[in-house]
Amino acid sequence: MSEIRNELKYLPSHEWARLEEDGTVTIGISDHAQDSLGDVVFVELPEVGSTVSKGEEAGVVESVKAASDIYSPVSGEVIAINDALEDSPETVNGSPYDDGWFFRVQPTDTAELDDALDADGYRNAVESEGA
Amino acid sequence: MGNRTPLYATHVAMGGKIVDFGGWDMPLNYGSQMEEHHQVRRAAGMFDVSHMTVVDVCGTHAKPYLQYLLANDVAKLDGKPGKALYSGMLNHEGGVVDDLIVYNREGHFLREGHYRLVVNCATREKDLAWMREVGQDYDVEIDERPHLAMIAVQGPEAIARVTQVLPQYAEGIEQLSVFQAHEADDWFIGRTGYTGEDGLEIVLPGEQAEALWKALAEAGVAPCGLGARDTLRLEAGMNLYGHEMDEQTSPLVANMGWTIAWIPEQRDFVGRQALTDQKAAGVQDKLVGLSMTARGVLRAGQRVRVAGIEREGVITSGSFSPTLGHSIALARVPIEVGEQCEVELRGKWVTVSVTKPAFVRNGKALI
Numbered sequence: 001m002s003e004i005r006n007e008l009k010y011l012p013s014h015e016w017a018r019l020e021e022d023g024t025v026t027i028g029i030s031d032h033a034q035d036s037l038g039d040v041v042f043v044e045l046p047e048v049g050s051t052v053s054k055g056e057e058a059g060v061v062e063s064v065k066a067a068s069d070i071y072s073p074v075s076g077e078v079i080a081i082n083d084a085l086e087d088s089p090e091t092v093n094g095s096p097y098d099d100g101w102f103f104r105v106q107p108t109d110t111a112e113l114d115d116a117l118d119a120d121g122y123r124n125a126v127e128s129e130g131a
Numbered sequence: 132m133g134n135r136t137p138l139y140a141t142h143v144a145m146g147g148k149i150v151d152f153g154g155w156d157m158p159l160n161y162g163s164q165m166e167e168h169h170q171v172r173r174a175a176g177m178f179d180v181s182h183m184t185v186v187d188v189c190g191t192h193a194k195p196y197l198q199y200l201l202a203n204d205v206a207k208l209d210g211k212p213g214k215a216l217y218s219g220m221l222n223h224e225g226g227v228v229d230d231l232i233v234y235n236r237e238g239h240f241l242r243e244g245h246y247r248l249v250v251n252c253a254t255r256e257k258d259l260a261w262m263r264e265v266g267q268d269y270d271v272e273i274d275e276r277p278h279l280a281m282i283a284v285q286g287p288e289a290i291a292r293v294t295q296v297l298p299q300y301a302e303g304i305e306q307l308s309v310f311q312a313h314e315a316d317d318w319f320i321g322r323t324g325y326t327g328e329d330g331l332e333i334v335l336p337g338e339q340a341e342a343l344w345k346a347l348a349e350a351g352v353a354p355c356g357l358g359a360r361d362t363l364r365l366e367a368g369m370n371l372y373g374h375e376m377d378e379q380t381s382p383l384v385a386n387m388g389w390t391i392a393w394i395p396e397q398r399d400f401v402g403r404q405a406l407t408d409q410k411a412a413g414v415q416d417k418l419v420g421l422s423m424t425a426r427g428v429l430r431a432g433q434r435v436r437v438a439g440i441e442r443e444g445v446i447t448s449g450s451f452s453p454t455l456g457h458s459i460a461l462a463r464v465p466i467e468v469g470e471q472c473e474v475e476l477r478g479k480w481v482t483v484s485v486t487k488p489a490f491v492r493n494g495k496a497l498i
Contacts, residue, residue, distance in 0.1 A: 038358065039165040041451040042426050060477070062428045064164055064362060064451050067477070093163075 002031040002126075005097055009073065009113050010122035016097065017073040017113055020104075025074050025113065028101040029061060029092065032126050037063035040092040045081040045103050052078060052105060054112050059102065061092065073116050076107040132156065136181035137280045137337035141344055145354055153253030155182040157357050164358035168453040171326055171363055172494050175286035176355040177347050182252035185276040185334055186262065187236075192269035193244040197233060199400055200265050202382060204392035205233060205246065212238020215310040215321060218390055219382045220250075220261065221402030225409060226378035227385065228261050229254045230370060232323060234312050247312075247319065249281075249332075251372050265401060280340035284352055285330030285363070287494060290322075293331055296346045304331065325360065327367025327492045362450050365459065368420060368489030374431060374447045375418060375461055381409055384463060386418040386488050416444065419468060420486035421460040422498055427476050429460035429483070436473040436480065440465045446474065454491045455498075461488055 008016045014033035018026045034040065042062040052058040052072040059070040081103045085091060092100040107113075117125060133156040143149065147158030157179070160167060170176045188197060197205040203218035215234045219227045229250050236245035250258045262273050284293050294301035303313035304320055309329075312321035319334040335343065348354060361371070368386075370376055376385040383391075383406060391406065392398070423429055429449030436443060444464030452459045464472060464485075473480045486498045 038160065039163055041428065044426065062451070064358065064428075064453070067428060067430065090165075 002035050003097070004030065004032070004119050004123050004126070006119045008097070009116035009118065010125075011071055011073050011116055012122075012125050013069075013071050015071055015073055017116060019110060019113060023107070023110065024079060024104050025076070025107050025110070026101050026104045027058075027070075027072060028096055029070065030122070031096045033068075034093050034096045034100070037061065037068060038065045039063055040089045043085040043089050043092065043102065045085070046078045048078055048081055050078050052076065054115075070102060072105065074105055074107040074112045075109070076105040078103050079106045080104040134182065136179055137340045138179045138181060138344055141341050142179065142354075145348070147354070147356060152357055153182070155252060157182060158354075160356035160358045161354050164356065164362065165453045167353055167355035167359035168362050170353035171286045171328060171355060171359065172454055172491070173286070174353070175284060175288040175292050175330075175351065176353040176359065177344070178283045178285070178355050178357070178360050179280075179344070180283050180332070181280040181337070181340065183281055184250045184252065184255045184258065185279050185281065186248045186250060186259070187274040187276060188246045188248060188271055189244055189274070190269070190271035191244060192271050193246055196266055196269040196271045197246055198398055199269075200262065201233065202391045202400055202402060202406075204398060205235070207392070208233075208235035211235060211311075213307075213312045213314065215312060215323060217310075219376070219387050220258070221382065221400070221406075222261075222378055223401060223405065224378075225381050225402040225405030227372070227376040227380060227382055227387070228378060229258050229372055230376065230387070231258075232321075234319075234321065236314065238314070249334075254372060278337050279334050280337040281332060281334050282340065282343060282347070283324055283330065283332045284347060285324045285326040285328045287329060289328065289330035289352070292347060292350045292352050293320075293333070296343070296350050325367070325369055326363035327369070327489075328363075328494065362453055365448050365450050365461065366452050366454055366491035368461065368487070370461075371448060375463075380463075381406065381414070383409055383414045384416040384418065415442070415466060416463050417466045417468075418447070418461055418463055418488050420488040420490060420498070421446070421449075421462050421472070421474065421483045422455075422486050422490070423458045423460075423474070423481065423483040425481060427458060427481070429458045429474060429476070434475040435462050435464050436475070437465050437468045438472070440467055444468070444472070452490060454494075455496055459490050
């Protein structure tokens, strides 16, 4: 069973979101997602300074197997991206919740995260997907 | 639950990630497809390909039957015990029912008229039905061998590792030329493969497969899943049934022209007339390689555009190339294609280089 962290919020499309102490939100893909995708070879991230909208496409992750859109769980301005993924996309496989994060957003409304799944909800979603 | 090979439990025990593959429960990878791919290019890896179908053909008409069934000519194998031939098996319209390897087993049986065919897994029923239909007018036995397992060991160290594990067959293996098999007991060891590396494909009784697999693993041969098999074969520019060719695709547009034996002219074979007509009318498409060093991955089904030509092409197989570090593809395109063409990548047209349909051979980049 892949790791699902209790402190994070999740989208059914397998992105995770972490509300940081400074009010920003960090976004990546779940352990289950990286495992399903297999070896990640490219990650296309939004530009710093651009705006993303909740539930809309904000980037693409490509593995040897398939390409998947990345959706943002919140609306806001992109204030940082994980540049290291350009040279080492495989970091997403090895450390999906830590070193393999994708981008960070200054959200317009952190309450948007309330619509995302908690860890139990995501666990159920993954299990029903596999059924 | 799908069909399972004799190695299924071993794959699970060794951490193989099992997926459905043409109705078979097969390992996609054992952790990292990329790492398995590199193991084959740099040392040795092994694949369970027991889901492929082994069919033995014998009888007084075995040779004329295969000369009619296959576009390539098994007469090329005469007097060459153990030698193998790659061929398309066509329908009357000149489409490809399947591609296969046929071995001459005369050395083993000390007389002519014994052949072994290895065909795809996904097309097993269709292939056998077609072989039997074409065989109705011939005195042949068409004998499927479902209890045999098949393990492909590939890579620059493959032969050394196999002979280390199977010293009793070492002498026979070391004498093999490429596309030739050594047969002893119920074992059939061919110097063939699907990765662009040297290596062997070992057909053996199913109940002995697990012991061989484990012994090879102990000798340092990396267990590999079918994911790596696909990136390796794509780098090698080898066709995959259902992608580069199918019943609607002529071998003439699938880079299989070299497998059609036109001579002798009096040899009729299934599809010959259709191919002759196609040639006379002019072939419109061909299979090329595509190379893209920009970010992104070429995928099967993406549209291809050639400047000045209205008719579009299509990518038949595409992936990231672990050896080259960028994306490559095989594509069926208008024959007028030049050095570049455009591929529609997620809504955007991207310029890519056109290459020969082979990218890596014996560990070396060809492009």
